[in-house]
Every structure is written in C-alpha cells, then in structure tokens.
Amino acid sequence: MQHKTETKAEIVLQKENNFSEWYSEILKRAEILDIRYPVKGVYVWYPYGYKIRNLVYGILRSLLDNEHEEVQFPLFIPKDELMKEKEHIKGFEDEVFWVTKGGSTELDIPLALRPTSETAIYPVFKVWIRSHRDLPLRIYQIVNTFRYETKHTRPLIRLREITSFKEAHTAHVSRADAEEQVKKAVALYKSFFDQLAIPYVITQRPAWDKFPGAVYSIAFDTLMPDGRTLQIGTIHLLGESFARTFDIKYEDKDGSLKFVNQTCYGISERCVASVIAIHGDDHGLVLPPKVAPIQVVIVPIVFSSKEESNNGGNPVEEACVTVYEELKRAGIRAFLDNSEDRPGAKYYRWEMKGVPLRIEIGPRDLKTNSCEFVRRDNPKKMHVPLNEVAPEVKRTLEEIQVSIHEEAKEALRNTIYHTDENIKGAENSEEKMAELRRKAERGIVSLFLCDSERCGQELEELLGVSVLGEAVYETEEGEKSEGECMICSRKAKRVYVARAY
Numbered sequence: 001m002q003h004k005t006e007t008k009a010e011i012v013l014q015k016e017n018n019f020s021e022w023y024s025e026i027l028k029r030a031e032i033l034d035i036r037y038p039v040k041g042v043y044v045w046y047p048y049g050y051k052i053r054n055l056v057y058g059i060l061r062s063l064l065d066n067e068h069e070e071v072q073f074p075l076f077i078p079k080d081e082l083m084k085e086k087e088h089i090k091g092f093e094d095e096v097f098w099v100t101k102g103g104s105t106e107l108d109i110p111l112a113l114r115p116t117s118e119t120a121i122y123p124v125f126k127v128w129i130r131s132h133r134d135l136p137l138r139i140y141q142i143v144n145t146f147r148y149e150t151k152h153t154r155p156l157i158r159l160r161e162i163t164s165f166k167e168a169h170t171a172h173v174s175r176a177d178a179e180e181q182v183k184k185a186v187a188l189y190k191s192f193f194d195q196l197a198i199p200y201v202i203t204q205r206p207a208w209d210k211f212p213g214a215v216y217s218i219a220f221d222t223l224m225p226d227g228r229t230l231q232i233g234t235i236h237l238l239g240e241s242f243a244r245t246f247d248i249k250y251e252d253k254d255g256s257l258k259f260v261n262q263t264c265y266g267i268s269e270r271c272v273a274s275v276i277a278i279h280g281d282d283h284g285l286v287l288p289p290k291v292a293p294i295q296v297v298i299v300p301i302v303f304s305s306k307e308e309s310n311n312g313g314n315p316v317e318e319a320c321v322t323v324y325e326e327l328k329r330a331g332i333r334a335f336l337d338n339s340e341d342r343p344g345a346k347y348y349r350w351e352m353k354g355v356p357l358r359i360e361i362g363p364r365d366l367k368t369n370s371c372e373f374v375r376r377d378n379p380k381k382m383h384v385p386l387n388e389v390a391p392e393v394k395r396t397l398e399e400i401q402v403s404i405h406e407e408a409k410e411a412l413r414n415t416i417y418h419t420d421e422n423i424k425g426a427e428n429s430e431e432k433m434a435e436l437r438r439k440a441e442r443g444i445v446s447l448f449l450c451d452s453e454r455c456g457q458e459l460e461e462l463l464g465v466s467v468l469g470e471a472v473y474e475t476e477e478g479e480k481s482e483g484e485c486m487i488c489s490r491k492a493k494r495v496y497v498a499r500a501y
C-alpha cells in the first residue's frame, strides 16, 4: 500500500450515522450536482454527474426502445386540458406551476408547466388513434417536469424540477392488453433496476393512495441507508378513464367505436439517487461498472519520474499507456491518471468518484511483468500479468457488478421484518406496537392490513410509517399471504409499511 496523503476534509463522511450529511457531501465532492442554484428544489448537474445520468438513462432507453418509440411533447399544458380529468387534477392541482403572462400581457389561457404529461399527450392520442391497426400505441419521452413540492426538497430525491422524467404512455384495444402491458412494464423496470444493482420491493399501492386517475398503481421502492424507503418508479393501469375524458376511440374490426385502454409508467432522477446512496461508502461513491463513466483508472507508481521521462521514456509510463490503449480497444471506459499528483491523492480522488477498479503499475510490478488490481468495493489486491489485463478487467468488472448487487439485495432482505400476528388485538399490544415502531426505524415491516383507508391511516399514525402497498409480486415462498387486519381484524392482505421519503 502506498502512503496515503492526508487529504483535509472538514466533514468526515459517515454514511451509516449521518446519511443526510453524507449524501450532500458526496454530491459535492464527487461532483454530481451543484446545489447552490438560487431556486428551491432546482439543481445543476456537474459534467461527471451528467455522465452517470446519461449512462443510467442509456440502459432505460435501450430497454424502452424495444417496444416503444421516443417522442417529445410540449412543456406547456393549457389550463382547460389540464383541468379536464377531474380525479387527475384533484391529485395535482396544489403541485402545478403556472405561466400566466407573456411579457406584461395576461395570457388568455394560463399555461401549466407539465407536472406529468397525461393531459399534454392524450388530446394528441385522440387524433393519432383511428383504428385498431393503430394499436397498441407505445411511446415514451425523457423530459423535465415541474412539481411545486411543499415537503422538504432534496437533490435528486424530491425536486421541483425533475430534469429527466422518463415517462411512457401506452394505449391498447382492451383491458386485458393493458394489463399485459403493466406486466411487461414491471419486467422492464425490474431489468433496469437489476442493471443498476438496486434492490427493490414491488407493491400495489393502496386504493386510497394510487396515482390520480388510475385504476391501480404498482410501485417499486428501495431502501435508503437511513432506513427510509424511496419510491423509485411507478406503473399505472389507467383503464378507460382518460380515454373517456379525452375521447380517445378506435374503430374495431367489426366497425364499432371503442375507448382505448391505457397505461403509463415513469421513473425520475431518484434512480440516480439510489445508485449513489445504496452503493456508496465513507470514501465516496461506489459505482456499478455498467454506469461508471470511468470503469478503470490506471495509476502509474512513479517517484522521481520527470527527469527520466524527459530523457526519452519511462518504462512505467510506457506500460501504463500500453495497458490504457489495450483497455480502450477492448471497449472498456479507462482513464490514465498521469497528472503530477502523488499516488495517494489520486487514490482519494478516484475512490470518491466511485471508479470500480484501479490498476497500479510500478517498477516492481514491471520486474514480474504484472500489475496490481484494486477493487473499489473490497480491499483485496490482485496481481495480474500484463498480457492478461484486458480479459481480467472484463471479468473483474462483471464480478463487481454482481457482488455489489448481491450485497445490496441481502441488506434489503435483512431489514424486512415479517409479522403474522394481529398485534393490535393482542395482550401487551402497546409493547408490541413499540417493537414494530422500532423495526420500522430501520426498514420495511410486512404485516396484515385490510384495504380500508381508515385502517391504513390509523396504522400509519400508530407506527409513524407510510403504507407502501400490498406485496403483490414478492411474497416469499411459504409465507402466508392472507391474515387478519392488524387494526380491524377483518380479512386482510400482506402489506409493506415503512418510513418513506
């Protein structure tokens, strides 16, 4: 190990003890996001953060491009369109930013900045869709959306400008086809989060807390290091409700006119937030190789190299360049750090930036024609012969990707606390409730709850949690999926609750 240069930092990073501070410091030190922009809930992407963002979105794009086509709709939504769908607007009206003037002239019709794009897109679906041959129609866009959030805003987590809302909208001939699409969207999002090595639970949101205008909503939630869950994506079955409001009909094979059946689903910057929060450690980011802008950094271990290299070549530097070029040729995102900083300063910088693999090459390594691999996610070092570097890098990056995923999945699994008991009705129920409250401090609690809003809200208050929803996709084998509601003792389904962002 080289002697680490002491790098002065005012704040010692402690992800487990003080996640909130850790998170803001990482965004700054790893140069993801500059939070100094003078509008609440609105932030600036640094170049490095933007590269991560683009790699993350590249994965989603390639998944969506399979069966969807990318489009772009306007940011402005005229007030009358936004107000058409009654339930939808009830859910969003307090969150809409309005443009009411052009210069100093009042606009005839105020324009909303899209909080989401149903009411921008569906009036156009009405003119695009004529016949059953136009269906299924599946589009997506990656755009900014605006929500006047009144809860505490937080970079990448609760934004007033979501800079990249990845929203898909589909229309189908029947309810069965739309439900099939919901399943496909679930599979698609699973694959997306799996590639980010992000573990999740999938739930059906309670009927009293679904997306405004939907028949039902499916949510993906992950667990942040402070024990709170973060909703990282949702999929909604819209049925015919928007089709009726916006009069979206198609001519069926028999000539009759029918309403389309719709779905929509979306993901925000929260997917980037969860990559940072879940994999990072006290030294900085730990990026999954798939989304690391630099997958491998090469650090030459040279001591007084300058004179030597000026006199025509230094074997260490030459070896580094050879390795760098070979990795580039192999399609690996490599970087050769031949700056004048000391090795320790370089280690610090690239650890902070989450580079999954570091290759060190020094004079001693050259004597054995080898180099040293240092993984970001575990402290073990490995000697690798120089002529095997490219395949070994590929193999190691794959190993890292799998290993951080397994670790994160395990951590989530371990914090889910299951109970089959009807605790509210039990003796010493006070004590048992307090126990559940403690469990919910650190993770997800799985319990039985009926679908009434009253029971849901009572439980939320008793435990200081939010109801995520019914564990529709993920119940473990052998686990009871039906029991008695913890609040009213009626028949109930297994539900996940947690303190949520």
Ligand code: P5A
Residues within 6 Å of the ligand: 115, 116, 117, 118, 147, 149, 156, 157, 158, 159, 160, 162, 166, 167, 168, 211, 231, 232, 233, 234, 236, 264, 265, 266, 267, 268, 269, 270
């Ligand atoms: C689905 C796409 C929708 O808006 N319309 C089109 C549907 N669903 S949603 O649940 O309201 O939002 C989708 C996901 O976006 C994230 N999200 C946010 N992220 C950051 N800041 C916000 N203010 C914010 N609001 C919502 C959530 O992950 C949500 O699941």
Ligand code: ZN
Residues within 6 Å of the ligand: 449, 450, 451, 452, 455, 485, 486, 487, 488, 489, 490
């Ligand atoms: Zn109940």
